Amino acid sequence: MSPFLHLFRRYLREQGLPVTQQRETVADVVFNSSDHLSIEDIEAGLKERGERLGKATIYRTMEILVRSGLVEEHDFGEGFKRYEHRFGRQPIHEHLICTNCHTVVEFRSEEVMRLEEEVARKHGFQPARHRLEVFGICAECQEQGVSIEYQGLTCPATQVA
Ligand SMILES: [Zn+2]
Numbered sequence: 216m217s218p219f220l221h222l223f224r225r226y227l228r229e230q231g232l233p234v235t236q237q238r239e240t241v242a243d244v245v246f247n248s249s250d251h252l253s254i255e256d257i258e259a260g261l262k263e264r265g266e267r268l269g270k271a272t273i274y275r276t277m278e279i280l281v282r283s284g285l286v287e288e289h290d291f292g293e294g295f296k297r298y299e300h301r302f303g304r305q306p307i308h309e310h311l312i313c314t315n316c317h318t319v320v321e322f323r324s325e326e327v328m329r330l331e332e333e334v335a336r337k338h339g340f341q342p343a344r345h346r347l348e349v350f351g352i353c354a355e356c357q358e359q360g361v362s363i364e365y366q367g368l369t370c371p372a373t374q375v376a
Protein backbone atom coordinates (compact mmCIF):
# COMPACT_ATOMS: atom_id res chain seq x y z
CA MET A 216 0.00 0.00 0.00
CA SER A 217 1.22 3.45 -0.92
CA PRO A 218 2.39 5.72 1.92
CA PHE A 219 0.23 8.48 0.41
CA LEU A 220 -2.96 6.54 0.97
CA HIS A 221 -3.37 7.93 4.47
CA LEU A 222 -3.63 11.44 2.98
CA PHE A 223 -6.51 10.30 0.80
CA ARG A 224 -8.16 8.57 3.75
CA ARG A 225 -7.86 11.74 5.78
CA TYR A 226 -9.36 13.80 2.94
CA LEU A 227 -12.32 11.43 2.61
CA ARG A 228 -12.95 11.60 6.34
CA GLU A 229 -12.68 15.40 6.39
CA GLN A 230 -15.21 15.59 3.55
CA GLY A 231 -17.55 13.18 5.28
CA LEU A 232 -17.18 10.70 2.41
CA PRO A 233 -17.10 6.96 3.03
CA VAL A 234 -13.62 5.44 3.12
CA THR A 235 -14.22 2.34 1.02
CA GLN A 236 -11.80 -0.39 0.05
CA GLN A 237 -12.71 0.24 -3.61
CA ARG A 238 -11.72 3.91 -3.42
CA GLU A 239 -8.49 3.03 -1.62
CA THR A 240 -7.58 0.47 -4.27
CA VAL A 241 -8.15 2.95 -7.11
CA ALA A 242 -6.01 5.54 -5.30
CA ASP A 243 -3.31 2.95 -4.62
CA VAL A 244 -3.07 2.06 -8.32
CA VAL A 245 -2.63 5.75 -9.17
CA PHE A 246 -0.12 6.44 -6.37
CA ASN A 247 1.98 3.46 -7.45
CA SER A 248 2.39 4.67 -11.02
CA SER A 249 4.52 7.50 -12.31
CA ASP A 250 2.65 7.59 -15.61
CA HIS A 251 -0.08 9.80 -16.97
CA LEU A 252 -2.89 7.30 -16.61
CA SER A 253 -6.13 7.13 -18.55
CA ILE A 254 -9.24 5.61 -16.96
CA GLU A 255 -8.54 2.50 -19.11
CA ASP A 256 -4.99 2.30 -17.72
CA ILE A 257 -6.36 2.47 -14.18
CA GLU A 258 -8.93 -0.19 -15.02
CA ALA A 259 -6.14 -2.42 -16.38
CA GLY A 260 -4.09 -1.83 -13.22
CA LEU A 261 -7.07 -2.87 -11.11
CA LYS A 262 -7.59 -6.02 -13.18
CA GLU A 263 -3.95 -6.96 -12.63
CA ARG A 264 -4.73 -6.97 -8.93
CA GLY A 265 -7.81 -9.07 -9.51
CA GLU A 266 -10.13 -6.16 -8.78
CA ARG A 267 -13.10 -5.55 -11.01
CA LEU A 268 -14.59 -2.13 -10.43
CA GLY A 269 -17.14 -0.38 -12.56
CA LYS A 270 -15.98 2.62 -14.60
CA ALA A 271 -18.40 4.83 -12.65
CA THR A 272 -16.59 4.01 -9.39
CA ILE A 273 -13.22 4.75 -11.00
CA TYR A 274 -14.43 8.07 -12.45
CA ARG A 275 -15.99 9.10 -9.16
CA THR A 276 -12.84 8.23 -7.22
CA MET A 277 -10.67 10.13 -9.67
CA GLU A 278 -12.95 13.15 -9.31
CA ILE A 279 -12.45 13.08 -5.54
CA LEU A 280 -8.68 12.57 -5.89
CA VAL A 281 -8.42 15.58 -8.21
CA ARG A 282 -10.51 17.71 -5.87
CA SER A 283 -8.28 16.69 -2.95
CA GLY A 284 -5.24 18.05 -4.81
CA LEU A 285 -3.41 14.72 -4.52
CA VAL A 286 -3.85 13.99 -8.20
CA GLU A 287 -3.62 16.26 -11.20
CA GLU A 288 -5.88 15.96 -14.22
CA HIS A 289 -4.55 16.50 -17.74
CA ASP A 290 -6.16 16.97 -21.11
CA PHE A 291 -3.53 16.08 -23.71
CA GLY A 292 -5.96 16.55 -26.58
CA GLU A 293 -6.79 12.86 -26.96
CA GLY A 294 -10.47 13.24 -26.17
CA PHE A 295 -10.10 11.81 -22.66
CA LYS A 296 -8.44 12.77 -19.39
CA ARG A 297 -5.20 11.53 -17.95
CA TYR A 298 -4.20 11.53 -14.30
CA GLU A 299 -0.94 11.67 -12.39
CA HIS A 300 -0.30 11.89 -8.69
CA ARG A 301 1.70 14.77 -7.27
CA PHE A 302 4.32 12.80 -5.38
CA GLY A 303 6.66 12.08 -8.28
CA ARG A 304 10.32 12.95 -8.46
CA GLN A 305 9.29 16.19 -10.14
CA PRO A 306 6.32 17.60 -8.26
CA ILE A 307 6.19 20.59 -10.59
CA HIS A 308 6.92 19.85 -14.20
CA GLU A 309 5.86 20.77 -17.71
CA HIS A 310 4.82 18.55 -20.59
CA LEU A 311 5.78 18.09 -24.23
CA ILE A 312 3.00 16.13 -25.91
CA CYS A 313 3.40 14.41 -29.28
CA THR A 314 0.10 14.68 -31.14
CA ASN A 315 1.07 11.77 -33.37
CA CYS A 316 2.12 8.98 -30.97
CA HIS A 317 0.88 10.65 -27.75
CA THR A 318 4.24 10.28 -26.03
CA VAL A 319 4.50 12.72 -23.15
CA VAL A 320 7.88 14.07 -22.13
CA GLU A 321 8.20 15.78 -18.79
CA PHE A 322 10.64 18.55 -18.16
CA ARG A 323 11.42 20.90 -15.36
CA SER A 324 12.54 24.44 -15.93
CA GLU A 325 13.81 26.98 -13.46
CA GLU A 326 13.22 29.62 -16.10
CA VAL A 327 9.53 28.83 -16.35
CA MET A 328 9.27 29.08 -12.56
CA ARG A 329 11.08 32.39 -12.62
CA LEU A 330 8.86 33.67 -15.43
CA GLU A 331 5.73 32.72 -13.51
CA GLU A 332 6.98 34.61 -10.48
CA GLU A 333 8.02 37.63 -12.47
CA VAL A 334 4.81 37.97 -14.50
CA ALA A 335 2.68 37.39 -11.42
CA ARG A 336 4.59 40.05 -9.50
CA LYS A 337 4.19 42.52 -12.35
CA HIS A 338 0.42 42.05 -12.26
CA GLY A 339 0.08 41.92 -8.47
CA PHE A 340 -1.14 38.38 -8.97
CA GLN A 341 -0.82 35.59 -6.42
CA PRO A 342 -0.06 32.40 -8.36
CA ALA A 343 -1.22 29.04 -7.03
CA ARG A 344 -0.26 26.72 -9.87
CA HIS A 345 0.50 26.82 -13.55
CA ARG A 346 0.27 24.58 -16.55
CA LEU A 347 2.56 24.48 -19.55
CA GLU A 348 1.77 22.02 -22.28
CA VAL A 349 3.61 22.09 -25.57
CA PHE A 350 1.90 20.15 -28.36
CA GLY A 351 3.79 19.01 -31.45
CA ILE A 352 5.72 16.14 -33.01
CA CYS A 353 8.35 14.21 -31.04
CA ALA A 354 11.85 13.54 -32.39
CA GLU A 355 11.09 9.89 -33.15
CA CYS A 356 7.96 10.70 -35.17
CA GLN A 357 9.85 13.41 -37.06
CA GLU A 358 12.46 10.78 -37.97
CA GLN A 359 9.66 8.70 -39.42
CA GLY A 360 8.62 11.61 -41.57
CA VAL A 361 5.64 12.87 -39.56
CA SER A 362 5.18 16.60 -39.78
CA ILE A 363 2.78 19.03 -38.17
CA GLU A 364 -0.62 19.07 -39.78
CA TYR A 365 -2.11 22.51 -39.61
CA GLN A 366 -5.72 22.17 -38.56
CA GLY A 367 -6.69 25.77 -37.98
CA LEU A 368 -8.12 28.29 -40.37
CA THR A 369 -6.05 28.88 -43.45
CA CYS A 370 -4.93 32.44 -43.73
CA PRO A 371 -7.03 34.01 -46.52
CA ALA A 372 -4.03 36.05 -47.70
CA THR A 373 -2.11 32.90 -48.63
CA GLN A 374 -5.01 31.60 -50.68
CA VAL A 375 -5.02 34.51 -53.05
CA ALA A 376 -2.94 33.18 -55.90
ZN1 LIG B 1 5.63 11.00 -31.49
Ligand SMILES: [Zn+2]
Nearest residue numbers: 299308310321
Ligand atom coordinates in the same frame (compact mmCIF):
# COMPACT_ATOMS: atom_id res chain seq x y z
ZN1 LIG C 1 3.50 14.78 -15.90
